[in-house]
Amino acid sequence: xxxxxxxxxxxxxxxxxxxxxxxxxxxxxxxxxxxxxxxxxxxxxxxxxxxxxxxxxxxxxxxxxxxxxxxxxxxxxxxxxxxxxxxxxxxxxxxxxxxxxxxxxxxxxxxxxxxxxxxxxxxxxxxxxxxxxxxxxxxxxxxxxxxxxxxxxxxxxxxxxxxxxxxxxxxxxxxxxxxxxxxxxxxxxxxxxxxxxxxxxxxxxxxxxxxxxxxxxxxxxxxxxxxxxxxxxxxxxxxxxxxxxxxxxxxxxxxxxxxxxxxxxxxxxxxxxxxxxxxxxxxxxxxxxxxxxxxxxxxxxxxxxxxxxxxxxxxxxxxxxxxxxxxxxxxxxxxxxxxxxxxxxxxxxxxxxxxxxxxxxxxxxxxxxxxxxxxxxxxxxxxxxxxxxxxxxxxxxxxxxxxx
Amino acid sequence: xxxxxxxxxxxxxxxxxxxxxxxxxxxxxxxxxxxxxxxxxxxxxxxxxxxxxxxxxxxxxxxxxxxxxxxxxxxxxxxxxxxxxxxxxxxxxxxxxxxxxxxxxxxxxxxxxxxxxxxxxxxxxxxxxxxxxxxxxxxxxxxxxxxxxxxxxxxxxxxxxxxxxxxxxxxxxxxxxxxxxxxxxxxxxxxxxxxxxxxxxxxxxxxxxxxxxxxxxxxxxxxxxxxxxxxxxxxxxxxxxxxxxxxxxxxxxxxxxxxxxxxxxxxxxxxxxxxxxxxxxxxxxxxxxxxxxxxxxxxxxxxxxxxxxxxxxxxxxxxxxxxxxxxxxxxxxxxxxxxxxxxxxxxxxxxxxxxxxxxxxxxxxxxxxxxxxxxxxxxxxxxxxxxxxxxxxxxxxxxxxxxx
Numbered sequence: 106x107x108x109x110x111x112x113x114x115x116x117x118x119x120x121x122x123x124x125x126x127x128x129x130x131x132x133x134x135x136x137x138x139x140x141x142x143x144x145x146x147x148x149x150x151x152x153x154x155x156x157x158x159x160x161x162x163x164x165x166x167x168x169x170x171x172x173x174x175x176x177x178x179x180x181x182x183x184x185x186x187x188x189x190x191x192x193x194x195x196x197x198x199x200x201x202x203x204x205x206x207x208x209x210x211x212x213x214x215x216x217x218x219x220x221x222x223x224x225x226x227x228x229x230x231x232x233x234x235x236x237x238x239x240x241x242x243x244x245x246x247x248x249x250x251x252x253x254x255x256x257x258x259x260x261x262x263x264x265x266x267x268x269x270x271x272x273x274x275x276x277x278x279x280x281x282x283x284x285x286x287x288x289x290x291x292x293x294x295x296x297x298x299x300x301x302x303x304x305x306x307x308x309x310x311x312x313x314x315x316x317x318x319x320x321x322x323x324x325x326x327x328x329x330x331x332x333x334x335x336x337x338x339x340x341x342x343x344x345x346x347x348x349x350x351x352x353x354x355x356x357x358x359x360x361x362x363x364x365x366x367x368x369x370x371x372x373x374x375x376x377x378x379x380x381x382x383x384x385x386x387x388x389x390x391x392x393x394x395x396x397x398x399x400x401x402x403x404x405x406x407x408x409x410x411x412x413x414x415x416x417x418x419x420x421x422x423x424x425x426x427x428x429x430x431x432x433x434x435x436x437x438x439x440x441x442x443x444x445x446x447x448x449x450x451x452x453x454x455x456x457x458x459x460x461x462x463x464x465x466x467x468x469x470x471x472x473x474x475x476x477x478x479x480x481x482x483x484x485x486x487x488x489x490x491x492x493x494x495x496x497x498x499x500x501x502x503x504x505x506x507x508x509x
Numbered sequence: 510x511x512x513x514x515x516x517x518x519x520x521x522x523x524x525x526x527x528x529x530x531x532x533x534x535x536x537x538x539x540x541x542x543x544x545x546x547x548x549x550x551x552x553x554x555x556x557x558x559x560x561x562x563x564x565x566x567x568x569x570x571x572x573x574x575x576x577x578x579x580x581x582x583x584x585x586x587x588x589x590x591x592x593x594x595x596x597x598x599x600x601x602x603x604x605x606x607x608x609x610x611x612x613x614x615x616x617x618x619x620x621x622x623x624x625x626x627x628x629x630x631x632x633x634x635x636x637x638x639x640x641x642x643x644x645x646x647x648x649x650x651x652x653x654x655x656x657x658x659x660x661x662x663x664x665x666x667x668x669x670x671x672x673x674x675x676x677x678x679x680x681x682x683x684x685x686x687x688x689x690x691x692x693x694x695x696x697x698x699x700x701x702x703x704x705x706x707x708x709x710x711x712x713x714x715x716x717x718x719x720x721x722x723x724x725x726x727x728x729x730x731x732x733x734x735x736x737x738x739x740x741x742x743x744x745x746x747x748x749x750x751x752x753x754x755x756x757x758x759x760x761x762x763x764x765x766x767x768x769x770x771x772x773x774x775x776x777x778x779x780x781x782x783x784x785x786x787x788x789x790x791x792x793x794x795x796x797x798x799x800x801x802x803x804x805x806x807x808x809x810x811x812x813x814x815x816x817x818x819x820x821x822x823x824x825x826x827x828x829x830x831x832x833x834x835x836x837x838x839x840x841x842x843x844x845x846x847x848x849x850x851x852x853x854x855x856x857x858x859x860x861x862x863x864x865x866x867x868x869x870x871x872x873x874x875x876x877x878x879x880x881x882x883x884x885x886x887x888x889x890x891x892x893x894x895x896x897x898x899x900x901x902x903x904x905x906x907x908x909x910x911x912x913x
Contacts, residue, residue, distance in 0.1 A: 122798050122898075130791035137784055173668045175621035206624030208615060208682070214582055215682035217613045217624035260580055272688070273615070274622045373547045374781055377540060378788050384536030385792035392529055392799060455769070 109413065113420035116393075117428075124425060127389045131429025131484055132436060134382045138375045139437040139480050140444075140470065145367045147445070147471030152360050153330075153353070155464045158232055160356045161200065161324030162333050165190075165340065168349045170321060171356075176205045176276055180348065182307075182320035190323065193343075195336050198231050200224055200324040203310045207273030207281060209303060211261030218257060220271060220303050222310020222320075231326060234291060234304070241265035241289030246306050250288030256299035258290050265289060271303070271313065279315035294460045379487060386491045390422045394495035401499065402507025415499050419492045426488030430481045437477065444470040515820060519827035522800075530832055533796050537789055537836025537891075538843060544785050545844030545883050548778050550856060553873030555774040558702070559760075559767050561868070564640040565701050567763045568607075568731035570744060572597075575756050577728055578763075581613055581626075583682060586726035588752055596750060597732060602743040604735045607634035608727035610718045614681035616661075616711055618669035625665075625709040627679060629718030638733045641699055641712070648673045648697035657717050659693035662707035663700040671695060679713070684723035691721045702868045778882065786887045790894030793829060798898040800825065808902055809910025818903050825899045829892055837888050841880060848875050 117124045164171075167180035182201050191199045203222035208215050225244045229235045234252075235243035244252050251269065263269055268284050275281035285305065293299040311317050327336055333352040341350040354361055394401075401414050448469035451459055456466035523530045563569060572593070577585040587593065590608065597606045610629030615622050632651040636642055641660070642650045651658050659677060661669075671677065675695050683689040693713055701707055719725045734743050740759055748757055761768045801808070811821050855870040 120802075122802070123795055126791060126795040126798060130788070130795075133787065133791065137787075141780075173621050173670075175668075177620065206615070206622065208613075208624070208680075208688075210682065213584075213686070214580075215613070216581075217615070219624075274617065370551070370777055373543075374777075374784065377543045377547065377781070378784050380543065381536050381540040381785060381788035381792065384532060384539065385788070385795060388529055388532035388536070388792060389795060391532060395528060 109417050110420060113417055113424055116417075116421050117424055120393075123389060123392075127386060127425050128429040128432060130382050130385055131426060131488075132433035134378050135430065135433025135480055135484060136437045136440070138371075138378065139433075139476060140440060141374070142371055142476055142480075143441045143444075143470040143473060144468060145364075145371060146473055146476070147469045149360070149364050149367070150471050151464050151467075151469065152363070156357045156360050157326075157330065157353045160353055161198075161231075162327045162330055162353055163325040163337055163340070164351050164356055165323040165325070165344065166321065166349050166351070168347055171349060171351060174204075174321070176274055176314060176316070176321075179203070179276060179316055179319035179321055181318055182323075183318065187323070190325065190340075193336075193340065195328050195332055196325050197328055198227060198324075198326040200228050200231060200326075201307055201320045202228075202322045202324060203307055203314065203316060203320050204322070205273060205281075205314060207271045207303075209257070209261060210270040210272070211263045211267070214261050216257065216260055216300070218271075218301050218303050220273070220305065220310060220313070222307040222314075223304055224307050231324075237291040237293060239290050239292045241287070243289055244304065244306050246308070248288060248306050249309065250286040250305075251309075252289045252291055252304040253287050254299045254302040255290045255292045256296065257301060257303070258287065260300060263287055269303070273314075275314040276316040276319065281314050283313050285309075379483065382484075383487045383491060386422070386426070386488060387494050389425070390418070390491050391495055391498075393421060394418055394498050398498075398502065398507045399509075401502055402504050405502070405504045406508055411499060411502070414502075415496055418495055418499065422488055422492040423485070426485050426491075429488075430484050433484070434477055434481060441470050441472060444468075445472050515824045516827050516831075519824050519831060522824075522828050523832055529796060529799070533792055534832055534836040534839070536792050537833060538840040540785050540789055541837050541840025541883060541887070542843035542847065544781060544887070545841055545879060546847040546851075548781055548883070549844070549848055549876055549879055550851065550871065550873050551774050551777065552876050552879065554858070554867055554871055555771055556876075557871065558867055559764075559771060561640075561702050562706075562764055562767050563737075563760045565644070565703070566706055567760050568638055569734045569737055569740060570732040570747070570757060570759050571763060572730040572732070572747075572751070572755055572757055573728065575754050578756075578758065581611060581728075583612060583684060583722065583724060586724060586728055587730065587755060588726070590726050590730070593752065593755075594730065597730065597747060600743065600746050602735055602739050602746065603732055605634060605638040605733040607631055607638045607731045607733075608715065609635075609729040609731060610715060610722070610724060611728045612681050612718060612722055612724075614679055616665070616669070617678040617680060618671050618675065620670040621668060623665055623669060623711075625711060627681065627718060628710060628712045629715040630712055631715045635712075638731055641701070644699045644701045645697050646700050648695070650697060651712060651714055652696075653714075655694075655696065657691065657693045658696040658714065660697045660699060660712040661695055662710070663698055664704070664707045665711065666695070666698050668708075673698060679711075679721065681722055683721070689721050689723075691717070693717070778879075782882055782887050783890070786890035787894070789887070789891045793833065793891055793895040794898055796832075797825065797829060797895045800828070801898055801901050805905070805910045809905060809907055812905065812907055813911060818905070821905075822899060822902055825902060826892070826896070829895045829899070833888050833891060837884055841884060844883075845875060848873060 167178045170178040187199045187201060190196065201224050205220055207218055207220045209218040225246055239255055244250065265287055267287050269287055270284050273281040293302060311319060327333060337350045337352055404414060448467035451466040451468060459466035574585040574587050594606050594608060597603055608631060612627045614627045615624050632653055636650055646663055651660060673695055677693050677695065678690050679693055680688055680690045744757060744759060751757060808821055852872050852874050855872050857870055858867055
């Protein structure tokens with residue numbers, strides 16, 4: 106076996122140029138597929154991070170609320186209940202929100218807005234909304250004023266200190282109407298949100314919507330973002346059927362969708378690449394066998410078993426693939442590490458569209474060790490498949506004819 | 510030697526090592542077939558999505574008063590609209606012109622309400638301009654008969670818990686600054702591939718909305734072209750006589766994310782082509798490398814009997830070109846067959862991409878531009894790579910080659 110291994114190694118060295126090309130094709134395929142996927146996964150991580158900052162890792166609503174987001178499907182909210190949730194295992198924050206649409210009017214203009222009743226202190230510790238403050242001051246729990254998105258304020262031609270009139274539908278067909286001083290303005294990255302968001306303290310919102318002691322959602326953040334499913338199941342079991350517990354995955358289907366599109370494109374692209382590289386490898390392995398029929402004949406004549414010759418071919422091609430994988434990983438790893446540490450800033454249109462989603466506008470490759478293992482083993486498996494092709498040739502080898 | 514003879518020799522050389530040539534041609538064939546099919550499907554999805562969005566949401570070109578697109582301000586109506594409409598209808602290349610009122614408001618049902626965009630349209634013009642009629646799942650389109658009809662989406666109907674013939678109340682801010690409300694009856698329910706459109710838009714008759722708001726001049730003129738590819742020409746023609754203070758926007762401006770997605774798909778296409786060319790390039794490089802190594806003596810002999818370096822080089826390239834073309838043309842034919850099958854039976858796209866406006870089943874047709882990209886670009890790139898080993902023949906040392 107040891108001898109066969111040495112023989113195989115030397116045979117690879119015999120046709121140096123050919124072996125080099127085969128090795129570089131494997132390395133190239135690995136480098137391309139790993140870098141591309143790392144980029145996609147890195148981007149995906151950023152989107153999740155930005156997304157969960159908005160909706161939390163988990164949300165609890167009254168059952169059926171999410172489809173209609175109706176002001177009539179609220180759940181009771183109390184400090185005790187929040188306390189109880191916050192003490193459950195794996196949960197860091199519990200944020201109560203009361204949200205509904207309304208019409209906001211300034212001097213002359215009116216616009217459809219989203220009114221968010223929030224718990225300013227806890228919410229800020231999580232979303233850092235006050236960090237986006239561009240004018241005025243942030244709301245506190247006892248405030249009687251609101252914070253408005255900058256674009257909306259501009260549209261309504263209102264400034265800090267001015268009064269906004271909000272009219273909408275309250276809980277159980279009550280009319281929600283009120284006048285609120287604007288205490289501060291925030292600049293939101295997403296242009297649509299920047300034109301539509303109004304924030305007020307939860308008690309004020311409960312009064313506005315005639316929904317005392319009610320909330321539309323609890324946002325939960327977890328210690329470990331990968332534990333959403335088990336924690337969700339646990340909470341759902343405790344709360345029972347009157348509530349729905351949803352993960353960020355269900356709350357933000359657009360992240361899932363864009364990942365699905367990326368994954369499909371990547372799968373197609375990499376299978377196409379591996380198909381072509383695989384065919385190239387088959388060609389190489391095939392030639393390695395075909396051109397050495399005479400040599401194999403002689404090896405047989407001096408006493409090697411056919412099984413040993415087969416093993417030799419397998420060893421040669423696996424070695425070729427293995428060296429290719431090692432080279433490919435050795436190139437990909439520092440590249441991905443470097444790009445992970447030095448993200449490329451995005452400018453222009455694409456940068457703006459990232460900002461619109463609230464995502465930091467950079468291209469950063471994600472570090473995913475399993476990706477390296479996966480791609481490496483796929484290439485080795487292809488190499489293994491490629492070795493099957495010349496096996497038949499060895500079986501049909503007739504010593505007497507081959508050495509002629 | 511004559512070109513003909515060289516080509517003939519190249520052709521025969523291909524079949525001297527049948528296995529090797531067939532493996533390479535097989536790789537090219539499969540690679541090209543898969544690449545053509547996937548790229549074509551992606552382009553078809555992007556194009557369909559764009560067409561749907563243009564036909565349902567924006568039409569090819571829209572005219573607004575300056576500032577309306579950003580603010581949707583009720584009073585930003587078009588000056589001298591009737592004269593403008595007449596002029597637009599007389600512009601060559603314009604198929605349909607439809608005037609619209611676009612107002613933000615609240616749609617209220619007994620159980621829930623919706624804050625969204627209310628479009629007032631002229632049924633006769635709108636039904637010629639938009640393909641919304643194709644997406645009606647219940648009821649019929651808006652007509653001039655009956656009292657205050659309204660079209661809503663399946664999603665809105667579910668959210669508001671209403672059905673065909675249900676009554677809805679629309680509340681908007683009127684021109685005089687008061688809130689105005691009117692009762693509308695659901696005559697049709699639509700479901701377009703675009704979830705955001707469905708969630709935010711309801712359609713009523715122009716005159717009904719005008720009566721409600723007190724605004725009679727249109728906010729928006731939607732223009733459909735006879736031939737969408739003449740966008741630039743028609744835009745220029747329209748632009749020449751636009752009244753001051755108005756602006757003309759095409760779908761590229763109105764649907765920036767779709768325009769960007771189109772660019773993204775094109776980028777993926779280029780990446781795909783590059784990667785496939787490189788992958789195939791490795792294969793061809795290796796084949797060429799083996800050819801040059803095996804035939805050193807023979808090629809030296811050709812030189813010795815009076816062939817120039819270049820004609821020997823040319824012969825090798827001809828061999829590559831022939832193999833490449835057989836693979837590429839075969840692959841394109843196979844890919845076209847795949848596409849034909851897909852166009853007939855449809856490709857099921859995973860559910861839930863409605864958020865992005867993608868239809869659940871696609872019937873892609875062949876995009877001829879792709880044939881050019883794949884056949885032209887990929888073939889050329891691959892051949893360029895194979896020049897590296899082939900060029901070794903130019904530096905051939907005659908004396909040594911003949912000694913082998």
